Amino acid sequence: MQKEITLSIEGGLYSRLDKAADEIRLVTIGLCLPGLPLQCKLEKVSLKDVKPSYASFVLSNGLAAQTPRQAKERWAVSPRGARPDTPPKGANQFFGSVPAPNHYRFKWGDFAALSYVWGDESIRRDIILNGKVVSITANLEGALRELAGDDAFGSRYKLWIDAICINQVDDQERAHQVQKMREIYSGAWAVIAWVGWSRPSADINHAFQFLRILASLQGDQRNLGKLQAESGEPSRGTYFCALNELMRQEYWFRLWVIQELIMGASSTVLRYGNHVIDWSTFCKGISVLYHGSNWTIKDLELRRELKFRGIGENVAWQTHSIHLVHMDLRPLSRFDEEGTNRVGFRRLLDISNSADCRDVRDKVFALVGMMNSVVSADIMKAYEFEPPRLFAAVARAFITHTNTLEPLRHGNPWGHPEPDPDTIYCAHGGMPASYTFLNDWTLLECKGFIFDEVVGLGAPEAGYFKWDKQRIIQCPSWRSAYGDSKATSSALWHTLLLSIVAKGERAQQCHSALLSLPSSFLAALPQFQSKGWDWLVGQRGYYFKWEKWRSAHDYFMLGEERLRSFFTDIIPQDAEELTYTEVYRSSQRAVQQRRFMLTKNGYFGWGPDNMFETDQSKELRVGDKIAILFGCSTPLVIRPAGDKFEVVGEAYVQGFMDGEALVLMESGACYIQPFIFR
Structure with missing residues (x-):
């Protein structure tokens, strides 16, 4: 499971979840005083406990067969979605991801899901959870403390956090909750992507502003060279350095967050300290770097900023993360939101190889929410398998589901064909696959x-x-x-x-x-x-x-x-x-x-x-x-x-x-x- 959670939790915090009632646990954030542990509450809720008005809205608008994200988006723009006159304290641009109280979908309220990286496990802080002391990583505690300042998660709007909301010592519950990851992240009102913590004077703070400028450009305005010459934008000596630093954050290199961002889609908001940007604007800003000659111009501008600030020119763009957002996460989140596509076996392997996780088995389980549901259900039966047998089970699931041997060529996914070779070549001449699994799936x-x-x-x-x-x-x-x-x-x-x-x-x-x-x-x-x-x-x-x-x-x-x-x-x-x-x-x-x-x-x-x-x-x-x-x-x-x-x-x-x-x-x-x- 994600990030190898090692919480030190006293007994009594967790009672068994009722699967028939589709229960999950959620957190509300309470008292937050400087120098004292953050006060939080953990409770069980049922995802079946929807408000009659929401259930009626889904049925009357023919949304029952749509994805949870599609139904939520329609509900969000309905007349019931009028926001309260006064936004939550400190919410700033985060306000758009907080539903109005009369717009909650459940009798108990509504919820958001947190996407974050575990961080350094040796640096830990205590919080008070249902009156008990719980140790979590400093990165998570910092995210919760920042969210506490928004005063958004203090009552009926709640937060799902895997490290806290899943009983990490219960293997059966962990397996079940992994299968629900897609439902949780795609069904949340918002996904809050906690990219990291910001110092007030850090240059990286200008990154979101830069991306908003880029996202606002239209047509020929998207030429960075022309924009620079005509208006002095976008560089103020910090913008390109700030964006590069943002894309160097550990967040972009953790495997679990890839799935979470894709499932959050347009309902995702990225936070860096108290700086906020919505996912659509973020992606649109990144896409400008790919327009015309901008990919080359960005290199020149970064070198110019570094030279102006007396920094060596050996700092290179973190292109891996930029490509990840533009070429993978952006289109995949769009497909997921529309419910029209699932990620193929080869692309899953490429994504898995490009990111980090602490448990090698998470190379599989961190991505099950992006797979076809039939395939993921088959794979989840192997949740407790050791890696060799698990990976064999994955190959078997994809081979039997597609009835082809394409996964064999994916098994060594080196090189980047565009598009996938099975849409271009036909070396087998149309001869259908003939295969049998032997020795408990480990031989083909x-x-x-x-x-x-x-x-x-x-x-x-x-x-x-x-x-x-x-x-x-x-x-x-x-x-x-x-x-x-x-x-x-x-x-x-x-x-x-x-x-x-x-x-x-x-x-x-x-x-x-x-x-x-x-x-x-x-x-x-x-x-x-x-x-x-x-x-x-x-x-x-x-x-x-x-x-x-x-x-x-x-x-x-x-x-x-x-x-x-x-x-x-x-x-x-x-x-x-x-x-x-x-x-x-x-x-x-x-x-x-x-x-x-x-x-x-x-x-x-x-x-x-x-x-x-x-x-x-x-x-x-x-x-x-x-x-x-x-x-x-x-x-x-x-x-x-x-x-x-x-x-x-x-x-x-x-x-x-x-x-x-x-x-x-x-x-x-x-x-x-x-x-x-x-």
């Missing part, structure tokens, strides 16, 4: 065939900024199966684009322009400038991916020819900016977290790579087999392990992504066989 038996083998490898990534060309493995005997140099050249640029460009569209002949994409930004810049390609001119800080990959592989041998011999640094006079933008973006995506490989039968493609792996025995290696498994959209790199196999990861092999390998099976060059994966 399925059918397919091996059609090739890895014989040469390009350089692996060595961290984010370089490739280790010393670890290239050449194959002098390799000869191209694609044909002459021209045919091999065509296969090469298709491979380096994964045969796709923007929005998953298949690459066309015009995208052979990749072969004249300059190998360095030094060679590219004057050509981009002379053609007026402003967006590509602004890629100085990002061109390194293509530049470093090319530099590491220029002397990689494709038979008797060096890879560099297929390229030129000269862009043709009649070149089109859109085409070069597409191949640049697609190549940037393709070379990340993938390793170029040659196959025994004269083909080439990509296998999985992991820049963070230190154990070379776990990496892609010469001798690994390449197989087609029925029901899996891409080839897989697999490795014999005694009489069984292990999945190394998904593969791209040029010429075998659309069912072409079935011809080898039909001709007798390959044969169907059973595979048992462990």
Whole structure:
């Protein structure tokens, strides 16, 4: 369960929850005096104990089949939603997330849910809960003390806090409450995202104001360079530093809060100390950074602020958190609110890998609220399993629910295809999955065939900024199966684009322009400038991916020819900016977290790579087999392990992504066989 709660709680605080009555526990915040423990009250309430007026409203407006969030939003804007004349004391912008008393949905009132990080467990503070002393982390106590100042949670408007509202020593209750996380966060009147505590003089305090300015911009106003020149906004010497500091907060790196933000959706308010911003404004402000050339401008502005303040320029943007909000949380919260989508297995793995949690099992349970309800219910049966068996149960649940073997290629989720490969490729040629689970789910038996083998490898990534060309493995005997140099050249640029460009569209002949994409930004810049390609001119800080990959592989041998011999640094006079933008973006995506490989039968493609792996025995290696498994959209790199196999990861092999390998099976060059994966 979340954050490995270790509360020291006296007996008698918890009595068993009545599942039939759909009971949960909620907190009200009482007396808050400086230097004295915060006074709080814990009580049980029933989520079935709704007011007749709310029940009638839901039925009369056809909302019974809608999500709890959709029903609440409609109720919030109904005439009953008129707010009281006087907002709660100190509520400030938080007031919008506090319902009017006549708008409570339940006979006992209403509730919000708190989203926060546990923080340093060694720094603890006491609160008084139902007259008993309870020790909680300082981060949680600080959040409750700040909320106490709003005077919003002192009576009938209550607060759900996992650390306090769940009996952490009762494993059965914890399992049950984990299953209710989606219902609680999506059904709460508001989700309060406690990002952290602010010092009055901290620069980070300007971050929310900056985001409000950005969110208010329309059309051409969203150009940060133009805004800066015309009005002096947005920088006052603190805005970009403040936003970067906000996105560096621990909050964005904890796995549980991702699910909580998505389920809170538009009802979420973010708080940093007494600074507040609503989720929609926050996301809209972040999105401006992705408009036009703003992504590059933000780098320049941050360096300018740092220089003005005498701070070294080695401070980099926390892009991980910015991408998380814009590319994941924003669209996922919208889908969740509309009730139209659930997160797929691959995206769940990507999210899980990108965030931290204290218990490895939380890599599963922190995300169950984002899964299809049938899948999550199946997984929750394994709540008390040890990690290996738990992860096997997760794979089984997704395989049986989708009736495909797509989760096998997700098992090593390196690389970032856009969109998901199963919407682009069909390496299995339409052959349906055939599988059986053995040995209490820990083994999977399925059918397919091996059609090739890895014989040469390009350089692996060595961290984010370089490739280790010393670890290239050449194959002098390799000869191209694609044909002459021209045919091999065509296969090469298709491979380096994964045969796709923007929005998953298949690459066309015009995208052979990749072969004249300059190998360095030094060679590219004057050509981009002379053609007026402003967006590509602004890629100085990002061109390194293509530049470093090319530099590491220029002397990689494709038979008797060096890879560099297929390229030129000269862009043709009649070149089109859109085409070069597409191949640049697609190549940037393709070379990340993938390793170029040659196959025994004269083909080439990509296998999985992991820049963070230190154990070379776990990496892609010469001798690994390449197989087609029925029901899996891409080839897989697999490795014999005694009489069984292990999945190394998904593969791209040029010429075998659309069912072409079935011809080898039909001709007798390959044969169907059973595979048992462990």
